[in-house]
Structures are given as structure tokens and as C-alpha cells.
Amino acid sequence: MTMPPKPPAIGARRPRLAVHKFSSCDGCQLSLLNAGESLLALAERVDIVHFAEAGIVDEHAEADIALVEGSISTPEEQTRIQAVRSRSRWILSIGACATAGGPQALRNLGDSADWIASVYRRPDWISALPASSAIGAHVPVELELPGCPVSTEQVLAALTSLLAGAAPLTEQDKVCLECKRRGQVCVLVTKGEPCLGPVTVTGCGALCPGLGRDCYGCYGPAENPEVATLAERFGDLGLDAHAVARRFMYQQSGAQPFHRAARDWRQRARPAAPPAPGAESGAAPGPQPDGSTDSHD
Amino acid sequence: MTEQRTRRIDVPVLARVEGEGALEVTIRDGRIAHLALRIFEPPRLFERFLVGHHYSELPDLVARICGICPVAYQMSALDAIERLFAPDRQSPPARWVQRMRRLFYCGEWMQSHALHIHLLAAPDFLGFDSAPAMAARYGAELRRGLALQALGNRIISLFGARSVHPVGARAGGFRRAPSLQQAGALAAQAEQAVPAAEDLVRWTAALPLPAHPQQFNCVSLRHPAEYPMIGERIVAESGLDISVDDFEDHITEFQVPHSTALHALLEGKPYLVGPLARLNLNLDRLHPGVKALLAELDIEFPSHDMYHSIVARAVEILQALLEAREILADYAPQEPAHIDLQPRAGIARGASEAPRGLLWHRYDLDSAGIIAHARIVPPTSQNQPRIEADLADALVGVGLDEDEATLRHAGEMVIRNYDPCISCATHFLRLTLDR
Known part of the structure; x- marks a missing residue:
């Protein structure tokens, strides 16, 4: 990851904060709406210029810091993100949709046009891009906060740093390391669970292993993840090729290392297994969807 | 005689609703010529990409349909699966799971309703644009709600480790039972919160709510003993009383050009x-403590005034x-915190009451437990035709000659009564009956 540029220099006036929504479940905006007292405190320190869900609507307002939730999945969103970029000094992409295309990027692995045609009686009434992609695939982004969802702590820590004039810290460790710090028993080693902890960036607090279950990678790949090796290990645990592929097909399938693993293992499943009922047969995995989803480095 | 003229009112981005929506009204010669609650939230095709996944993966997938009510999506999906697999639901471990799911779901009702009342709806009735703007004057009320x-x-989080997209629910129950200590700490907090929740009910009932009684048919789940x-x-005021399995025989969905959310109708x-x-x-299924408090309010339930929705939430x-x-x-605590299930092929149908209303799921499973077909009918799709009917009625009531800001505000207030979750409603477009 490249070093983020300097935080926005804000003079005597109050800093302006905007919250923009693209294709998403609204869960990452909840990091603020669930913040309780901290939300009220934040509202006293900054001018919230646009945050539709909180009742403040001025889409065209200039902002020092723009929190962007959601992926780009329609032509309208392609245009709108450019406008947001031109009016925002700092863009923070928050959550799996904004940083990797989100769960809706699963359509990037299939034949999206076919999907839409099969789903809509009147596909001509629908406007959607063939792929769902990260904000960073369309405009430069100063900082990405991963996670499905991002937590209140992550967002408030980043905002606090920025308001203090410092570049926010980002997590680099893998979930595995977080488990060790917390003294949690390894579910992969002791229970043979197909845990994504070895390749997933932390920030969540290793919640899933904390409940004795496998991590499903909702924070996305860490730096230099050994995804192929881990996927082989899942095969050795007894997962069939489809099941291995599906480990990478939750919220982060648009992130390049997970996308590649899902695609490779689906291809591996193809000759041996019959197609899943009514499903995978139409989804030709080719090089074409791959190229359009390089969301970020 | 009114002057010949056309007015158009557009509310391009609806504030204080979840997701992306807009309202379009065309008034011609003093009458509403066109009214559409436009939902342009991009479709995320959830029902399509669930195909090929294993049923055990559902809780971690369907939660993402809605960040505000992920528990509802998990519970409807698991209800569907378990109705098909038909474990013994009367065994003590199964009863423990049912009780804990109820607790888990109570948490979601509380957070979602409190969010809606305080951050989304109350500013309407108190004359503010947003909750932060309301904080100076109504700080104590806002803090009580938060x-x-x-x-x-x-x-x-007690079960799910986090409140948005919780990770503790699984087919058959939960990943881990909370410790006695964790539950005890929350029990004390729940006990202390009761007066605040009672005050909240009284406060919402005393808000300066507009009066706008209408005719409409109410639909909800019904349990033999519980709320x-x-x-x-599934029951309706019109007399409907059907199994969750028969939902599709009575409720039909159709696509409209101005919305990426389907509209649903009951018997048309x-x-x-x-x-x-x-x-x-379900007034007869309320907790005695709630019944007692309702008796002292000036509002009579059942009520057919949508402005009483905020009171119903409280x-x-x-x-x-x-x-x-x-x-x-x-x-x-119970270990394990789940019951074992015996998967089988078939059609799994289930439902639960999301904070915003009935949430119905269907999954067609093969013998390996792989999903061949999925259908999800969220509450906002079901309410959409009702919202449009209400809007037309309400705007006429306000007076179509009123200035644009007044009509716009009235329209927004009507829509917010339904707490529409547009993010949920737009991911379900599918091929429907040709008509």
C-alpha cells in the first residue's frame, strides 16, 4: 500500500464532512449512526454537509473529508463518483463494497448480462454495469478502510487522526496474529475448520475464531496473502473444489487474490463435478470478467 | 374553476430513509396525474448469487442484504431451512435455541426502532431537519434513545460478536453460548432500561402527530402464545390465516418501471x-407490562393512522x-449452542418479522444442501403500493395548491412512517408472472 498523502489542511473554519452512498446495504454508514454520544460529539466538531440517511442532504456540497460507502455498479454511479471526487479533498472508502466491490461483485464471476436478463422480466427498465467495482477503480482514493462492515472504532479513529492533522494508521496484520494476541485457540489447526484468518487483514478483532468458528474473510486479503497455499490446504481438509471456491465468495470476491482463487477453483471443479442445479452452467468463467475487476492493488 | 396548470414536485434524494429513493409527483389541473416512489437503488442480485451456495453459508451471505436488519435476514433464512429439515422443535436444546433467537431478535428490534424513532422520524414531528440539529433542544430525549x-x-453482540452483520448465528442455533457473566451484565442493563423505554412510549404518544386515519389491510405473522x-x-385483518408455506399462493409481486424494488399485492x-x-x-399477545402502559395512553389500538407507527415502534x-x-x-448456557440437522432436498420456506415487517424467504435445495433457487420478499417491497396510495391521499389532504416545500415535507413524512429500507427492497428483482 502506498503512503497516503498528507491529511487535508483545514484552516480556521470547521472541517466539512460528507457521507456518500453507492451500491451497499447501508451497514457501513451505521458505524456513525450507531456511534451514540460520539456521533453527537462529531457533529459538534465538524460540519456534516451531506449525510442523507441522517437527514442532511446537499449532494453537491464541497467537503474536506468524504466517507464513501458502496461499490460502483451503475452508469449513474460512475458519473456521480467523479463529481464526488471533484468536490472532496480526501476520500475515505469505507467497507468491502467501496474497497473491493462487495458481495454484489459475485456477479463479476458469472455472466452478468445473462444474470440480469434471467432475473428481470423487463431488463430494459434496469440500468446496471456488468461488474461491481471498488471506488478506487474509478477515482483516486486517499484511504481505504476495509471490512464488512467497518466498525465505529475504525471510522472514528481515522476521522480523529485526520482532524488532528495526522495520516490515519491502517491495519496490515493478518487475523492470525490477532488471534495469537488474544490467546484464541486456532480453529484451523485444532478443529480443521477452513479458516481464512491466515490471509485476511485484521481490524475486526478476530471475532469469528473468538466464537470458535472459521473466519470467512469479510475484511479482505492482507498484504502478500498466501491464498493459493491456503486453498490447497482446504482441499486437503476434505472440501471439494466447489466448496474451496466458495470460501472466497462472500463479501471480498472482488479483491484480486480472492477473485483469482474463486475463479481457479471453480474451473478446477468444472470437469469433474456436474454443474450445480440450474446455476453455474451458464456462468462461463473466462478472462473477461477478471480484467474488469482489478479494484485496487 | 381552477386554472389549467401543471406542477411537478421532485424530491431527488430522500433524507432519513435507508437507501436511495426519490419521490415524483405531477399535478395537473388540481389533481395528481402521476405519483411514483422511485427507487433507484442499484440491484445487487442477491437471489441470483445465492444459487450454488450451501445452506450453511446463508447466515453470512443474506445478512448483507441489510445493514440495519441483518438478524432478520439470518432468522428468516434459518427458519426456512429448519422448517424443511424438520428437527424436533420440542426438545429442550431446540427450545433453548428458539428462546435465544428471540433474545437476539429483540436486540435488533430495539436498535432498529430506536434508530428510526430518534434519528429518522422524530425530527419530522419536532420541526428539525436532522437529529444532530435536534440535539441542542432535545438532548435528553435523544440520549435516552441512543x-x-x-x-x-x-x-x-452477545451472540453475534458485533451488531452489524453479526457472526454467531448458524443453522441449528448459535456458534457459541454467551457466558453466564456476559448475560448477567446485560440482564442488569436491561432491568435498568425499563423506565426509559416506558418513558419513550409516553413521549412518542405525546408528540404532535398529524391525524390521518385511512383504510388499509394489516398483515403479520401470528404465534399461538407470543408476540x-x-x-x-401469516394472518391479515381481511381474514387471511395461512401457513408460511402458502405465501406465494396469495401474494404476487410485479415489476414497475420506476423502481428497482418489486411491488407486492395480497389478493390483488x-x-x-x-x-x-x-x-x-397481536394486541392480545403483548407482555402484561406493555398492555398496562397502552391502557393509559390516549391512543386507541388497533389504529389505522400511519402516524401512530412511531408509537407502535416505541x-x-x-x-x-x-x-x-x-x-x-x-x-x-447450553453446549453445544446448536442442534444437529439432517439436510434433505426440497423447498424451504420461512418467515420472520423484520423490524420493518414480514420478511419471507424460499430456498430450493438439492440433496447436498446446495441452493438451486432463492426468493426473498422483503417488507419494503410489500409496503410500496401502500406507500404510493397513502402519498396520493395525504397530498390531496394537505391541499395540492400548497407550496412545494409543504407538499415535499408532507410526502417525506408519509414515506418515513413506513421506515422503508430501500437497500433491502431492491435486490430482489426477478422474473415474475407476465400480465
């Missing part, structure tokens, strides 16, 4: 789901809190 919201979130939350039967007519519908149909917060308090008070 505290109830936070308590709801902590109840979800409805998961499963059992609009209907209401959500807190007011639930309350109207009533359900109290209901959920009183139930949560009781479940927490005699909590005992």
Missing part, C-alpha cells in the same frame, strides 16, 4: 406490514426489552 439503541446493539417474531402463521390489493400492522393484529421497543429482560434473567 442508549436504548446501544443496548439493542449489545444484545445482538410474533419467527415463523408460525395493497397491504401493510410492519410495527403498526403487527401491533394491530411499544415494540418496550415489548422487546421486557422479553429480553426475562430471558436474560433466567439465562443458562
Whole structure:
């Protein structure tokens, strides 16, 4: 990851904060709406210029810091993100949709046009891009906060740093390391669970292993993840090729290392297994969807 | 005689609703010529990409349909699966799971309703644009609401480790039972919160709410003994009383050009789901403490005034809190925290009451437990025809000659009564009956 540029220099006036929504479940905006007292405190320190869900609507307002939730999945969103970029000094992409295309990027692995045609009686009434992609695939982004969802702590820590004039810290460790710090028993080693902890960036607090279950990678790949090796290990645990592929097909399938693993293992499943009922047969995995989803480095 | 003229009112981005929506009204010669609640939230094709996944993966996938009500999506999906697999639901471990799911769901009702009342709806009735703007004058009320919201979130986290997209639910039950100590701490907080929840009910009932009684048909789940939350039967004021399995025989969905959310009709007519519908149909299932408080209010339930929805939400917060308090008070952990299931092929249908109303799921599974077909009918799709009918009626009531700002505000208030979750409603477009 490249070093983020300097935080926005804000003079005597109050800093302006905007919250923009693209294709998403609204869960990452909840990091603020669930913040309780901290939300009220934040509202006293900054001018919230646009945050539709909180009742403040001025889409065209200039902002020092723009929190962007959601992926780009329609032509309208392609245009709108450019406008947001031109009016925002700092863009923070928050959550799996904004940083990797989100769960809706699963359509990037299939034949999206076919999907839409099969789903809509009147596909001509629908406007959607063939792929769902990260904000960073369309405009430069100063900082990405991963996670499905991002937590209140992550967002408030980043905002606090920025308001203090410092570049926010980002997590680099893998979930595995977080488990060790917390003294949690390894579910992969002791229970043979197909845990994504070895390749997933932390920030969540290793919640899933904390409940004795496998991590499903909702924070996305860490730096230099050994995804192929881990996927082989899942095969050795007894997962069939489809099941291995599906480990990478939750919220982060648009992130390049997970996308590649899902695609490779689906291809591996193809000759041996019959197609899943009514499903995978139409989804030709080719090089074409791959190229359009390089969301970020 | 009125002057010939055309006015158009556009509210391009609806504030204080979840997701992306807009309202379009065309008034011609003093009458509404066109009215559309436009939903342009991009479709995320959830039902399509669930195909090929294993049923055990559902809780971690369907939660993402809605960040505000992920528990509802998990519970409807698991209800569907377990109705098909038909484990013994009367065994003590199964009953423990049902009780804990109820507690988990109480947390979501509390947080979602508290969020809606305080951050989304109350500013309308008190004359503010947003909750932060309301904070100076109504700080204590806002903080009381945020505290109830936070308590709801902590109840979800007790099982799910986090409140948005919780990770503890699984087919058959939960990943791990909370410790006695964790549950005990929350039990104390729930006990302390009861006066705040009672005050909240009184406060919402005393808000300067407009009066706008209408005719509409209420639909909700119905349980033999409890206030409805998961499963059992679907009932309507019109007399409907059906199994969850027969939903598709009575409710049809269709696509409209101005919305990426399907519209649904019951026997060809609009209907209401959500807190007011639930309350109207289940007054006899309320906790005695809630019944007692309702008796002292000036508002009569059943009510057919949508502005009483905010009161219904507060009533359900109290209901959920009183139930949560009781479940927490005699909590005992169970290991394992789930029951074992025997998968089989077939059609799985299930339903639960999301904070915004009836949420119905269907999954066609093969013998390996792989999903061949999925169908999800969220509450906002069901309410959409009702919202449009209400809007037309309400705007005429306000007076179509009123200035644009007044009409716009009135329209927004009507829409917010339904607490539409546009993010949820737009991911379900599919091939429907040709007509």
C-alpha cells in the first residue's frame, strides 16, 4: 500500500464532512449512526454537509473529508463518483463494497448480462454495469478502510487522526496474529475448520475464531496473502473444489487474490463435478470478467 | 374553476430513509396525474448469487442484504431451512435455541426502532431537519434513545460478536453460548432500561402527530402464545390465516418501471406490514407490562393512522426489552449452542418479522444442501403500493395548491412512517408472472 498523502489542511473554519452512498446495504454508514454520544460529539466538531440517511442532504456540497460507502455498479454511479471526487479533498472508502466491490461483485464471476436478463422480466427498465467495482477503480482514493462492515472504532479513529492533522494508521496484520494476541485457540489447526484468518487483514478483532468458528474473510486479503497455499490446504481438509471456491465468495470476491482463487477453483471443479442445479452452467468463467475487476492493488 | 396548470414536485434524494429513493409527483389541473416512489437503488442480485451456495453459508451471505436488519435476514433464512429439515422443535436444546433467537431478535428490534424513532422520524414531528440539529433542544430525549439503541446493539453482540452483520448465528442455533457473566451484565442493563423505554412510549404518544386515519389491510405473522417474531402463521385483518408455506399462493409481486424494488399485492390489493400492522393484529399477545402502559395512553389500538407507527415502534421497543429482560434473567448456557440437522432436498420456506415487517424467504435445495433457487420478499417491497396510495391521499389532504416545500415535507413524512429500507427492497428483482 502506498503512503497516503498528507491529511487535508483545514484552516480556521470547521472541517466539512460528507457521507456518500453507492451500491451497499447501508451497514457501513451505521458505524456513525450507531456511534451514540460520539456521533453527537462529531457533529459538534465538524460540519456534516451531506449525510442523507441522517437527514442532511446537499449532494453537491464541497467537503474536506468524504466517507464513501458502496461499490460502483451503475452508469449513474460512475458519473456521480467523479463529481464526488471533484468536490472532496480526501476520500475515505469505507467497507468491502467501496474497497473491493462487495458481495454484489459475485456477479463479476458469472455472466452478468445473462444474470440480469434471467432475473428481470423487463431488463430494459434496469440500468446496471456488468461488474461491481471498488471506488478506487474509478477515482483516486486517499484511504481505504476495509471490512464488512467497518466498525465505529475504525471510522472514528481515522476521522480523529485526520482532524488532528495526522495520516490515519491502517491495519496490515493478518487475523492470525490477532488471534495469537488474544490467546484464541486456532480453529484451523485444532478443529480443521477452513479458516481464512491466515490471509485476511485484521481490524475486526478476530471475532469469528473468538466464537470458535472459521473466519470467512469479510475484511479482505492482507498484504502478500498466501491464498493459493491456503486453498490447497482446504482441499486437503476434505472440501471439494466447489466448496474451496466458495470460501472466497462472500463479501471480498472482488479483491484480486480472492477473485483469482474463486475463479481457479471453480474451473478446477468444472470437469469433474456436474454443474450445480440450474446455476453455474451458464456462468462461463473466462478472462473477461477478471480484467474488469482489478479494484485496487 | 381552477386554472389549467401543471406542477411537478421532485424530491431527488430522500433524507432519513435507508437507501436511495426519490419521490415524483405531477399535478395537473388540481389533481395528481402521476405519483411514483422511485427507487433507484442499484440491484445487487442477491437471489441470483445465492444459487450454488450451501445452506450453511446463508447466515453470512443474506445478512448483507441489510445493514440495519441483518438478524432478520439470518432468522428468516434459518427458519426456512429448519422448517424443511424438520428437527424436533420440542426438545429442550431446540427450545433453548428458539428462546435465544428471540433474545437476539429483540436486540435488533430495539436498535432498529430506536434508530428510526430518534434519528429518522422524530425530527419530522419536532420541526428539525436532522437529529444532530435536534440535539441542542432535545438532548435528553435523544440520549435516552441512543442508549436504548446501544443496548439493542449489545444484545445482538452477545451472540453475534458485533451488531452489524453479526457472526454467531448458524443453522441449528448459535456458534457459541454467551457466558453466564456476559448475560448477567446485560440482564442488569436491561432491568435498568425499563423506565426509559416506558418513558419513550409516553413521549412518542405525546408528540404532535398529524391525524390521518385511512383504510388499509394489516398483515403479520401470528404465534399461538407470543408476540410474533419467527415463523408460525401469516394472518391479515381481511381474514387471511395461512401457513408460511402458502405465501406465494396469495401474494404476487410485479415489476414497475420506476423502481428497482418489486411491488407486492395480497389478493390483488395493497397491504401493510410492519410495527403498526403487527401491533394491530397481536394486541392480545403483548407482555402484561406493555398492555398496562397502552391502557393509559390516549391512543386507541388497533389504529389505522400511519402516524401512530412511531408509537407502535416505541411499544415494540418496550415489548422487546421486557422479553429480553426475562430471558436474560433466567439465562443458562447450553453446549453445544446448536442442534444437529439432517439436510434433505426440497423447498424451504420461512418467515420472520423484520423490524420493518414480514420478511419471507424460499430456498430450493438439492440433496447436498446446495441452493438451486432463492426468493426473498422483503417488507419494503410489500409496503410500496401502500406507500404510493397513502402519498396520493395525504397530498390531496394537505391541499395540492400548497407550496412545494409543504407538499415535499408532507410526502417525506408519509414515506418515513413506513421506515422503508430501500437497500433491502431492491435486490430482489426477478422474473415474475407476465400480465
